[in-house]
Amino acid sequence: MFPTPIHQRPIVNQYIYKIFLPISLIIWLIPIFGILMTSIRGLGDITAGNMWGIPSEFLLFSNLYDVFTNTPMIKYTLNSFKVTIPTMLGAVALSCMTGFALANYKFKTNLIIFFIFIAGNFVPFQILMIPVRDLTFKIGLYNTITGLVLFHVAFQTGFCTLFMRNFIKALPQELIEAARMDGASEFRIFWKIILPLTRPAIAALCVLIFTFIWNDYFWATVLIQGDHAMPITAGLKSLNGQWITAYHLLSTGSIVAAIPPVIMFFLMQKHFIAGLTLGATKG
Amino acid sequence: MELNNPKAKRITWWQKNQIKISPWIFLAPGLIFFSIYVIAPIFVSIGISFYQWDGLSPSIYVGLQNYIELLDDEYFYISLWNNLKWLIFFMLAVPIGLGLAIFLNQIVFGIRLIKSLFFFPFVISQVVIGLIFTWFYQPNYGVIAPFLNFIGLEGFSILANENTATYGIIFAGLYPQIAYCLILYLTGLNNINPEQIEAGRMDGAKGFHLFWNIVLPQLRHATFLAIVVTVIGALRSFDMVAIMTQGGPYGYSNVLAYYMFEQALSEYGYRMGYGSAIATVLFTIMMFYILFFIYRMYRNEREDNN
Numbered sequence: 001m002f003p004t005p006i007h008q009r010p011i012v013n014q015y016i017y018k019i020f021l022p023i024s025l026i027i028w029l030i031p032i033f034g035i036l037m038t039s040i041r042g043l044g045d046i047t048a049g050n051m052w053g054i055p056s057e058f059l060l061f062s063n064l065y066d067v068f069t070n071t072p073m074i075k076y077t078l079n080s081f082k083v084t085i086p087t088m089l090g091a092v093a094l095s096c097m098t099g100f101a102l103a104n105y106k107f108k109t110n111l112i113i114f115f116i117f118i119a120g121n122f123v124p125f126q127i128l129m130i131p132v133r134d135l136t137f138k139i140g141l142y143n144t145i146t147g148l149v150l151f152h153v154a155f156q157t158g159f160c161t162l163f164m165r166n167f168i169k170a171l172p173q174e175l176i177e178a179a180r181m182d183g184a185s186e187f188r189i190f191w192k193i194i195l196p197l198t199r200p201a202i203a204a205l206c207v208l209i210f211t212f213i214w215n216d217y218f219w220a221t222v223l224i225q226g227d228h229a230m231p232i233t234a235g236l237k238s239l240n241g242q243w244i245t246a247y248h249l250l251s252t253g254s255i256v257a258a259i260p261p262v263i264m265f266f267l268m269q270k271h272f273i274a275g276l277t278l279g280a281t282k283g
Numbered sequence: 284m285e286l287n288n289p290k291a292k293r294i295t296w297w298q299k300n301q302i303k304i305s306p307w308i309f310l311a312p313g314l315i316f317f318s319i320y321v322i323a324p325i326f327v328s329i330g331i332s333f334y335q336w337d338g339l340s341p342s343i344y345v346g347l348q349n350y351i352e353l354l355d356d357e358y359f360y361i362s363l364w365n366n367l368k369w370l371i372f373f374m375l376a377v378p379i380g381l382g383l384a385i386f387l388n389q390i391v392f393g394i395r396l397i398k399s400l401f402f403f404p405f406v407i408s409q410v411v412i413g414l415i416f417t418w419f420y421q422p423n424y425g426v427i428a429p430f431l432n433f434i435g436l437e438g439f440s441i442l443a444n445e446n447t448a449t450y451g452i453i454f455a456g457l458y459p460q461i462a463y464c465l466i467l468y469l470t471g472l473n474n475i476n477p478e479q480i481e482a483g484r485m486d487g488a489k490g491f492h493l494f495w496n497i498v499l500p501q502l503r504h505a506t507f508l509a510i511v512v513t514v515i516g517a518l519r520s521f522d523m524v525a526i527m528t529q530g531g532p533y534g535y536s537n538v539l540a541y542y543m544f545e546q547a548l549s550e551y552g553y554r555m556g557y558g559s560a561i562a563t564v565l566f567t568i569m570m571f572y573i574l575f576f577i578y579r580m581y582r583n584e585r586e587d588n589n
Contacts, residue, residue, distance in 0.1 A: 002472060002480050002498045006389045018391065025397055031415045031458065032404070034426055051426055094313040101309035105302065111584065113314065115577050120321040122515055122573045126543040126562040130331060130555050131324035133548075134338075154320030157313045186305035215408035217522045222548065233410040237526060240414060247418055254411040265406040269399060272406075276463070277470040277508075 038251035039063055046247050063252040071242075072227045073256060076235030080214055080260070082145050083152065083231050088209045090153035091160050092202055098157065099164025099198075100190050104176065114165060121158030125218050128155075133222055148223045148231075152213055160205050163275065167201040168194060204275030207268040211261045232257045325566065332559035342556070349560035358534045359561065362542040365449050366518060366568075369538060372453045373460060373517035377509045380464025381502075385494075387465070388472045398469065405462035413526030416455035417442065442528050445535035452536060456523050460516055464509045471505030472498075507579070514572050518565065539565040 006017050026033075037052070040060040050056065067073050102114050132151055133142070141147030171194070179189050220234040227235070236257050243249050265272055332349055336342035353359050387398055404412065419426040422440040431439050441451040475498065483497040499506075521540040524530060530537035530545060537545070539561055547558025 001388075001477055002475060002494070003385055003388065006391060017389070021391070021394075021397060024386070025400060028401060030426075031412070031419070034419065035411075035415055046424065051424070051428075094316065097309040098313035101306040105306035107303070107306055110306075111581070113310065115580070116322065117317065118577060118580065119573050120317060120325075122569065122576070123321070123325060124519055124540060124562065124565045124569050125521070126540050126558075127328045127566040128321060128324040129328075129544070129562070130338075130547060130559060131327040132320060135319070135324075151320050154316040157317050158321065161313065186301055190309070211406050215406075215410070217408065217410050217525070221525075222544075233408050236410055236414070240526075247424065250414060250418065254414055258407045258411050261406045261408070262403060265403060266399065269402075273402075273466055273470065276466055277505075 035251040035254055038247050039255055041248045043246065043248060059248070060252070063248055064256075067249055067252050067256065071239055071253070072230075072235065073232075073239075073253060075227060076230055076232040077256065077260075079145060079229055079235075080231040080233075083148050083220075084210055084213045086149045087152040087156060087213045088206050090149070091156035091209055092205050094153065094157045095160030095164045095205070096195065096198060096202070097190075098161045099168050100194055102161065102165040103168035103171075104194075114161070117158045117161040121155075121162065129222055136223055142223065143225050143229055145229050148219060148229070151219060151223065152216070156209055156212065160209070163205060164198065164201060167198060171197055200271065200274070203268065204271040207264055207272045208275040210264050211272075214261050328559045328566075329563050330559075331556055332563045334556045336555040337553045338555050339553075345556065349557050352557065353560055353564070358537060358542060359539075361534055362530075362537040362539045362561075363564075365536065365538050366520075366565075368449055369453055369456075369517040369520050370514065372450070373456065373513055373520075374510075376457050376460035376464045376513050377506070379457075379461050380509060381468045381506075383461065383465045384468035384472055388469060402462050402466055404459045405466065407459065409456075409459065409522035410526055412455055412459055413452075413523045416451070416458075417527045420451055442536070443532055445532050448528050448532065448536035452520075452523050452527050455527065456516070456520060460513060463512060463516075467505045467509045467512075468502065471502045475501045511572070511576055515569070518569050518572075539568075 006014055009017075034051075037055065038046075040058055040063070041050070041055045042057045042059045042062075045051075045053075045056055098117070102110055136142045136147040136151070139147075141150065175193055175197075176189055179193055184192070214231075215233060216231070217233040217237070220231045221237075224230050224234065230238070236253050239253055240250060243253075331342070333344060333346060334342040335345045335348070383401065387394065387401065418424075420441045422428060422431065422438045422443075431437060441447045479497055479501070480493070483493050488497060519540060520538050521544070524536060524538055524541040525544075528536045530541050534542075543558045543561040543565065546552065546554045546561060
């Protein structure tokens with residue numbers, strides 16, 4: 001193990017480590033503490049410059065009430081779910097198939113197609129912006145959730161294919177060979193043998209896609225204009241313009257926007273990390 | 284007998300060709316979707332960069348005019364230069380993430396929770412991070428106001444100053460990026476071969492020597508991935524700039540990604556052709572990294588197959 005486990009070190013070092021660990025954590029989380037503290041304050045504290053002192057009032061619920069009743073925050077949150085969940089399902093479904101095709105069959109253009117998926121996944125969004133916006137206009141889906149979802153599904157398929165293909169490739173080949181010997185059709189192999197085995201990969205992709213799409217800001221600004229379809233990231237930005245120095249509301253809104261991916265992360269941490277570190281061990 | 288023949292033939296044809304045709308059936312939906320929304324637009328954008336177009340009226344072919352204009356555009360150079368600053372300073376996330384990973388790679392009470400708390404800035408939207416830091420930097424009400432007063436810079440606004448705005452944004456951007464690199468390196472450290480470490484220790488290697496010669500080479504995959512995601516993050520930086528300064532003051536914190544958006548889709552004008560030219564430049568820069576990444580994957584694939 002590297003570094004040397006702390007319990008093999010002199011007792012003094014152990015104590016120093018145990019003191020430094022929480023201190024470093026507190027420093028690291030200062031921005032988070034900042035908004036948590038501010039979300040319970042009232043306007044009085046903000047204008048008095050009381051940022052780090054004890055809040056003079058406990059107004060978390062009143063702030064939440066303000067945010068939810070005086071702004072379209074509930075609408076924004078719902079919109080975010082309406083964008084995120086179909087994207088997650090769509091991209092995972094498509095990439096299970098593409099990943100399976102690229103991992104299991106040998107054909108001439110296999111690697112080229114695989115690399116196209118990878119390359120597309122890394123391109124800057126700006127090179128896609130104008131044509132995608134144009135296309136969305138032309139098919140009458142500009143300013144709709146469906147239009148945003150369609151693009152997200154297509155784009156995320158790149159990353160998901162990379163992930164799925166590598167995952168399926170690492171599965172034991174003998175399973176597939178044996179099923180073929182028994183005369184199982186390719187679709188049966190996919191449905192009955194491969195899909196059940198990819199469950200951990202599907203879980204990892206779902207958490208990752210959820211986080212990516214929930215946090216997307218760029219495409220939400222490019223493809224959506226009105227409150228009716230605006231997801232929470234873009235909504236928060238537009239509220240920021242109205243709130244100006246109402247930092248207590250801004251903090252409360254930020255927390256609302258951050259909660260779903262944070263919950264997702266803590267519940268599915270193992271899958272989340274497995275997804276992100278794809279390739280950290282190999283590749 | 285003859286009546287049954289065609290059917291029997293068809294089954295054998297399908298059975299014979301199943302393996303050849305199936306991949307295309309599986310690939311079709313994903314590949315078609317991806318081509319329409321990702322691959323084709325790249326070429327369409329490059330095409331638009333040779334036109335003058337406001338998005339509504341007919342476009343006019345202008346050849347290289349947009350690129351020639353770029354060469355004389357002061358704001359383009361500022362953005363390009365800022366992208367370079369992003370590339371350089373964003374890279375700090377890699378060594379800092381590694382340092383933190385080594386610091387946290389211990390087994391003590393509560394370490395799992397502590398690690399999760401270190402990770403989680405990464406899952407928070409950049410919009411939220413950008414808003415938090417913008418408020419932190421506020422000269423009067425901000426969190427760092429007392430500190431600024433202390434060092435005699437009362438009322439100094441980091442984001443409104445042309446020399447500091449970009450660094451202020453990059454600093455905010457580092458927060459989630461360090462968490463990302465930390466995740467990659469902690470996994471890497473977990474997968475290190477303990478026998479090699481022990482063997483190294485037997486040979487008397489310790490401290491920095493052990494780290495540099497034995498640990499770091501084993502972390503090369505994590506390092507590679509950390510560098511790739513950080514470079515891409517630096518070149519893609521859009522959200523933070525859009526939230527924190529919108530390129531201001533006077534374009535001094537602009538980056539190519541945001542400048543392109545500003546030119547093509549904002550109140551400053553709907554210059555689709557010019558925007559596409561900026562996007563094409565950004566794409567070309569990015570392409571070097573993409574090709575490098577793919578080359579590496581290709582090499583690994585070949586090794587796997589031999």
